[in-house]
Amino acid sequence: xxxxxxxxxxxxxxxxxxxxxxxxxxxxxxxxxxxxxxxxxxxxxxxxxxxxxxxxxxxxxxxxxxxxxxxxxxxxxxxxxxxxxxxxxxxxxxxxxxxxxxxxxxxxxxxxxxxxxxxxxxxxxxxxxxxxxxxxxxxxxxxxxxxxxxxxxxxxxxxxxxxxxxxxxxxxxxxxxxxxxxxxxxxxxxxxxxxxxxxxxxxxxxxxxxxxxxxxxxxxxxxxxxxxxxxxxxxxxxxxxxxxxxxxxxxxxxxxxxxxxxxxxxxxxxxxxxxxxxxxxxxxxxxxxxxxxxxxxxxxxxxxxxxxxxxxxxxxxxxxxxxxxxxxxxxxxxxxxxxxxxxxxxxxxxx
Numbered sequence: 001x002x003x004x005x006x007x008x009x010x011x012x013x014x015x016x017x018x019x020x021x022x023x024x025x026x027x028x029x030x031x032x033x034x035x036x037x038x039x040x041x042x043x044x045x046x047x048x049x050x051x052x053x054x055x056x057x058x059x060x061x062x063x064x065x066x067x068x069x070x071x072x073x074x075x076x077x078x079x080x081x082x083x084x085x086x087x088x089x090x091x092x093x094x095x096x097x098x099x100x101x102x103x104x105x106x107x108x109x110x111x112x113x114x115x116x117x118x119x120x121x122x123x124x125x126x127x128x129x130x131x132x133x134x135x136x137x138x139x140x141x142x143x144x145x146x147x148x149x150x151x152x153x154x155x156x157x158x159x160x161x162x163x164x165x166x167x168x169x170x171x172x173x174x175x176x177x178x179x180x181x182x183x184x185x186x187x188x189x190x191x192x193x194x195x196x197x198x199x200x201x202x203x204x205x206x207x208x209x210x211x212x213x214x215x216x217x218x219x220x221x222x223x224x225x226x227x228x229x230x231x232x233x234x235x236x237x238x239x240x241x242x243x244x245x246x247x248x249x250x251x252x253x254x255x256x257x258x259x260x261x262x263x264x265x266x267x268x269x270x271x272x273x274x275x276x277x278x279x280x281x282x283x284x285x286x287x288x289x290x291x292x293x294x295x296x297x298x299x300x301x302x303x304x305x306x307x308x309x310x311x312x313x314x315x316x317x318x319x320x321x322x323x324x325x326x327x328x329x330x331x332x333x334x335x336x337x338x339x340x341x342x343x344x345x346x347x348x349x350x351x
């Protein structure tokens with residue numbers, strides 16, 4: 001069987017690290033198409049190197065742009081690639097513009113689509129990611145859901161054919177690479193403040209970075225924290241910081257590798273983020289998380305206070321960081337067998 005895997009952004013590289021290994025174990029031929037949606041070396045190439053992901057067959061180098069321009073460029077490039085290859089299925093991850101472009105290119109050529117991390121919803125149609133995931137779920141042949149809640153959501157939307165609970169491939173990657181990070185990563189090379197108690201912050205979603213009042217409120221909240229704040233700065237955020245007041249306790253650092261990020265999450269007092277993937281990593285690594293959004297796709301993480309939704313509210317950020325979880329964690333994305341093996345085996349038997 002020949003699978004074309006479409007990736008383009010950091011979270012997809014992490015998921016591909018688990019699934020590509022499973023493809024190799026099961027004898028599945030894989031061609032990886034990198035759209036180039038994330039093109040900074042610290043957000044792209046380092047993941048291929050560090051996580052032992054097979055090199056992409058092609059990099060479309062679509063880079064930044066409006067949603068239409070980025071999606072359109074990726075769609076054209078993926079279609080050209082698929083028309084020159086004998087591909088049995090196209091696999092896409094998550095909810096980025098690369099996800100939607102890969103799914104559209106495949107379905108218009110009559111190629112089955114496998115959507116890994118299907119069935120998630122924020123219930124916020126103003127999020128580009130929400131549009132991408134809904135559209136991809138509508139046209140996918142196989143929908144691999146990371147949680148039972150995702151399966152139930154699809155059923156409520158009338159989607160039941162081809163739906164499978166697989167568990168979360170990111171959980172596999174977190175378990176595997178967090179163990180590697182323990183002995184290999186020295187945090188004080190990131191910043192000296194990591195030697196004491198610190199808060200880890202990541203901000204990159206357009207709803208926060210493209211609205212100056214929200215971005216300022218988030219930084220105001222971080223500035224009021226009693227701990228140093230380590231913030232790997234996403235290029236999107238860096239481009240929006242002019243005119244934003246940044247507290248002296250907020251230490252901006254370059255984007256970090258996946259192993260380094262996992263170790264930062266492990267050792268942080270609290271994580272403050274608007275990332276879906278970082279919410280899960282914090283949950284699995286038992287670090288309290290404060291999410292500066294008004295909704296989350298990962299509602300299971302809210303149980304017991306392990307994750308708190310506070311929006312862009314400075315006072316609420318400070319209060320949430322001071323609170324600690326009050327219940328034991330519940331299973332999130334854990335299946336009886338590794339998700340990557342279930343996905344590989346299902347595609348082999350149905351492709």
